[in-house]
Amino acid sequence: MPCLSALDRVLNISDLQALAHRRVPAFALAYLEGGADDQHSLAWNRNVFDNWRFLPDTLVGAAQPELTTPLLGNPSALPLIVAPTGFNGMLRHQADILIARAAHAAGIPFTLSTVSSASIEDIAQHAPGGRFWFQLYVLRDRGITRDLLARAQAAGCETLVVTTDCAHFGNRESERRFFRAPMKLTLPAMLNVACHPAWTLDVIGGSRGVPGFGNLAPYLSPEARKSGRGAAFIASELDPTLSWDDLAALRAQWPGKLVVKGILHTADARRAQALGADAIVLTNHGGRQLDGAISPMETLADIADACGEALEIYIDGGFRRGTDVAKALALGARAVMLGRPLLYGVAAAGQPGVAKALDILRSELTRTLGLLGVPRVGELTRAHLRAA
Numbered sequence: 001m002p003c004l005s006a007l008d009r010v011l012n013i014s015d016l017q018a019l020a021h022r023r024v025p026a027f028a029l030a031y032l033e034g035g036a037d038d039q040h041s042l043a044w045n046r047n048v049f050d051n052w053r054f055l056p057d058t059l060v061g062a063a064q065p066e067l068t069t070p071l072l073g074n075p076s077a078l079p080l081i082v083a084p085t086g087f088n089g090m091l092r093h094q095a096d097i098l099i100a101r102a103a104h105a106a107g108i109p110f111t112l113s114t115v116s117s118a119s120i121e122d123i124a125q126h127a128p129g130g131r132f133w134f135q136l137y138v139l140r141d142r143g144i145t146r147d148l149l150a151r152a153q154a155a156g157c158e159t160l161v162v163t164t165d166c167a168h169f170g171n172r173e174s175e176r177r178f179f180r181a182p183m184k185l186t187l188p189a190m191l192n193v194a195c196h197p198a199w200t201l202d203v204i205g206g207s208r209g210v211p212g213f214g215n216l217a218p219y220l221s222p223e224a225r226k227s228g229r230g231a232a233f234i235a236s237e238l239d240p241t242l243s244w245d246d247l248a249a250l251r252a253q254w255p256g257k258l259v260v261k262g263i264l265h266t267a268d269a270r271r272a273q274a275l276g277a278d279a280i281v282l283t284n285h286g287g288r289q290l291d292g293a294i295s296p297m298e299t300l301a302d303i304a305d306a307c308g309e310a311l312e313i314y315i316d317g318g319f320r321r322g323t324d325v326a327k328a329l330a331l332g333a334r335a336v337m338l339g340r341p342l343l344y345g346v347a348a349a350g351q352p353g354v355a356k357a358l359d360i361l362r363s364e365l366t367r368t369l370g371l372l373g374v375p376r377v378g379e380l381t382r383a384h385l386r387a388a
């Protein structure tokens with residue numbers, strides 16, 4: 001019998017996470033895993049799913065449940081979307097492109113972050129043919145913001161995802177401890193890097209150096225680009241005065257679909273809807289921004305009731321099992337955005353690792369629907385849940 005590879009032995013997202021932890025040095029793992037302050041939001045995002053238990057129907061003959069879901073006017077093969085995550089090049093060379101290709105192969109939308117390692121144009125060129133969404137951090141320099149929108153449109157991005165919960169940087173201490181100065185690792189962190197030769201060769205080996213910020217490179221001086229000062233540029237450019245007027249202006253500027261990412265409050269969901277948003281993402285940024293925030297799962301049913309069917313509701317934060325996804329769909333979400341699960345995949349094994357994460361969630365969701373006696377994802381309702 002042929003030997004199983006490490007990826008073949010992965011049974012769930014937690015196994016994939018363990019594989020990623022073996023390959024990636026500690027400072028980069030802290031960036032990937034970290035939450036803000038005491039990491040209460042981060043932990044609560046995982047524990048919140050225990051608030052609901054399933055109530056299955058029986059003897060209903062749901063043979064092969066249907067997972068296809070309409071998202072913003074087009075079918076998605078799964079009720080899943082790749083969440084925007086910045087600086088993925090720190091986990092694997094060309095990680096953004098590998099994730100985008102895996103998302104396209106799985107038939108789900110891919111969202112590129114403003115602070116991605118690959119540029120908008122890189123994705124259009126090297127991962128063509130799928131649903132390509134662009135996430136915008138509104139920068140103080142509105143000229144750059146306008147230019148980013150023009151580039152996204154020219155590259156064929158169908159959807160703009162505006163992130164609203166990052167006007168101030170979250171305090172991720174677990175990550176900061178690895179640095180003695182901006183972009184300068186402590187000695188123990190450097191020694192730890194030396195213990196990860198495969199990562200070192202792949203990510204910073206040869207002439208590669210520290211991964212940059214593909215979208216922002218044109219706005220940085222050549223010197224800032226080389227010295228890894230992109231992060232300082234971003235910190236100085238995030239606009240803490242961001243307001244609903246800015247969102248209205250973006251709605252007027254962007255001709256495609258508009259998604260507002262960063263909503264937890266029912267009143268804000270209604271306001272985004274009134275301003276012409278096509279969808280919203282309920283999120284606490286994966287526990288990385290405001291510590292002690294509610295989990296989006298706690299507010300999902302109220303927001304779904306308040307906004308009705310006309311507004312698509314996406315949700316993220318802590319989704320690691322098909323059962324988690326099913327609970328969100330039953331409470332009124334149209335789809336779930338995935339952050340870390342796909343980053344574990346790309347860090348562990350590149351594009352096949354991302355495909356593995358999506359395969360796991362597909363088969364877990366299929367099994368969950370089968371066991372609940374639900375033939376189609378769209379037919380999950382609150383009747384399938386009971387508050388624990």
Ligand SMILES: Cc1cc2nc3c(=O)[nH]c(=O)nc-3n(C[C@H](O)[C@H](O)[C@H](O)COP(=O)(O)O)c2cc1C
Pocket residue numbers: 031032033045083084085086113114115116135163261283284285286287288316317318319337338339340341
């Ligand atoms: C390493 C990392 C980088 C992220 N970068 C961004 C980003 O650039 N833009 C953004 O809107 N959200 C960003 N997020 C938040 C994700 O889009 C998403 O809200 C979150 O990861 C969902 O939680 P999960 O990781 O538990 O799935 C990032 C999250 C992580 C883990």
